[in-house]
Amino acid sequence: MANPSVTDCSGLLGTPNSIFQPQNPTELRTFLSDHPNLALRIGGGLTGVSGGAVPDAHETYIDLSRCSELSWYDHDSGIVIAEAGATMQSLHDLALEGGWQFPVMPGSKEKATIGGMVACNGGGPLSLKYGKMAHWILGVDIVKPNGEEHRWGGPCTKVSEGCDWKSLIVGSEGTLGIITRVILRCAPSLPSLHHYRFASDDFFALLPLIPSLLQRDAYLIEIADEPALRFSSQAPESVLWTALPSPWTGELPKGIRCQISEPNQLDERFAIGYGLQDYKRFIDLDVCFPVKNACAALRQLQGWFDLHQFEHVFFGHAGDGNYHIHVFFNDDVEKWQGLCPEFDAMVRHFEGHLSGEHGIGKIHRNRLNRPVESIESAAYIALKNVLDPGGQLPTAT
Numbered sequence: 001m002a003n004p005s006v007t008d009c010s011g012l013l014g015t016p017n018s019i020f021q022p023q024n025p026t027e028l029r030t031f032l033s034d035h036p037n038l039a040l041r042i043g044g045g046l047t048g049v050s051g052g053a054v055p056d057a058h059e060t061y062i063d064l065s066r067c068s069e070l071s072w073y074d075h076d077s078g079i080v081i082a083e084a085g086a087t088m089q090s091l092h093d094l095a096l097e098g099g100w101q102f103p104v105m106p107g108s109k110e111k112a113t114i115g116g117m118v119a120c121n122g123g124g125p126l127s128l129k130y131g132k133m134a135h136w137i138l139g140v141d142i143v144k145p146n147g148e149e150h151r152w153g154g155p156c157t158k159v160s161e162g163c164d165w166k167s168l169i170v171g172s173e174g175t176l177g178i179i180t181r182v183i184l185r186c187a188p189s190l191p192s193l194h195h196y197r198f199a200s201d202d203f204f205a206l207l208p209l210i211p212s213l214l215q216r217d218a219y220l221i222e223i224a225d226e227p228a229l230r231f232s233s234q235a236p237e238s239v240l241w242t243a244l245p246s247p248w249t250g251e252l253p254k255g256i257r258c259q260i261s262e263p264n265q266l267d268e269r270f271a272i273g274y275g276l277q278d279y280k281r282f283i284d285l286d287v288c289f290p291v292k293n294a295c296a297a298l299r300q301l302q303g304w305f306d307l308h309q310f311e312h313v314f315f316g317h318a319g320d321g322n323y324h325i326h327v328f329f330n331d332d333v334e335k336w337q338g339l340c341p342e343f344d345a346m347v348r349h350f351e352g353h354l355s356g357e358h359g360i361g362k363i364h365r366n367r368l369n370r371p372v373e374s375i376e377s378a379a380y381i382a383l384k385n386v387l388d389p390g391g392q393l394p395t396a397t
């Protein structure tokens with residue numbers, strides 16, 4: 001019987017040579033030492049939107065979603081030890097039940113795994129206040145393709161013993177090692193916050209609010225333009241959601257409507273991501289700009305999309321300057337591929353980055369264009385030679 005295909009939320013599809021689903025890290029180590037030299041592809045919740053977990057035909061797909069044990073290392077100081085396949089939702093629930101919170105929560109939390117979030121250095125709405133995944137990791141266990149296991153870091157919250165080795169695996173997207181366990185710290189429960197929903201007929205009128213919300217110590221600033229909001233709401237408007245530690249007292253610029261809202265009003269924002277999945281074939285451009293450049297950058301990109309007649313939506317984590325731009329192809333992928341270098345040059349012109357949280361995966365690999373002679377490429381290759389000398393995992397160069 002043919003192997004089942006594997007797909008993630010990018011829509012990319014791959015049929016691996018074989019599939020292995022370990023129940024725990026020990027089973028994985030035994031499998032790898034008994035089967036040397038396999039080409040490997042690692043996957044967790046398959047909510048990635050960059051195709052990084054989608055296997056090629058010669059690869060064995062290692063599905064870590066069954067390695068999902070999760071428990072307190074020390075409840076009193078808020079430290080959790082989690083197998084990589086535990087979902088972000090289960091981490092969220094454990095933290096809440098214990099009187100803590102885990103502040104990095106992606107819109108995909110029901111399926112996204114802790115291993116996948118570490119591998120992509122994922123974020124969420126509260127990352128504006130609390131940082132991304134990297135900020136909450138104390139230690140990681142990684143398994144090399146030959147089955148050897150190593151722990152970097154541990155349960156201490158403060159260590160200065162040279163390089164912070166565990167950080168090397170953060171953002172490595174399954175190319176340097178297999179994350180099997182993660183030691184994480186939780187944050188104290190959220191204080192009570194004042195939630196607001198600002199709406200306007202003009203998306204660009206909302207963006208100048210952002211610096212004043214940052215000065216008010218906003219915990220989150222999320223945004224969606226009207227075409228994006230159509231995927232989750234009937235309201236024909238663009239919306240900015242925020243949560244502040246004290247009530248909003250400022251004057252509102254003309255044309256902006258403000259409503260006091262509830263924390264669950266953010267569901268309106270989160271529903272956009274899944275709503276888009278079933279619409280048309282798209283590419284998810286997860287760009288990030290310095291906040292001061294974001295308005296000018298998005299205006300220029302908007303004009304450029306209109307010029308080339310690309311249907312698109314803007315939404316994302318505006319407080320971090322991180323916008324998810326979904327471009328729909330109407331089956332003209334080649335047109336997009338031809339114009340993509342122009343898009344990337346505009347992002348770089350505004351001192352932006354190609355991904356703020358979704359990673360590079362397979363889909364954006366060619367766009368990164370990191371010169372082989374760069375210091376980053378040399379450091380990555382040296383690391384790869386140590387951790388994956390047989391080149392069994394995919395490569396990021």
Ligand SMILES: Cc1cc2nc3c(=O)[nH]c(=O)nc-3n(C[C@H](O)[C@H](O)[C@H](O)COP(=O)(O)OP(=O)(O)OC[C@H]3O[C@@H](n4cnc5c(N)ncnc54)[C@H](O)[C@@H]3O)c2cc1C
Nearest residue numbers: 044045046047048052106107113115116122123174179273
């Ligand atoms: C509706 C929707 C909303 C989303 N919202 C957010 C959001 O708010 N914030 C955010 O950051 N992302 C978001 N994402 C993107 C996605 O959920 C994240 O990229 C997440 O980190 C992927 O986790 P996963 O377990 O699904 O990983 P997968 O898709 O299975 O894999 C992603 C990458 O991680 C690698 N990987 C997975 N597990 C391991 C492991 N154990 N060891 C080594 N490498 C591994 C894979 O090889 C691959 O390169 C969203 C996606 C969707 C569809």
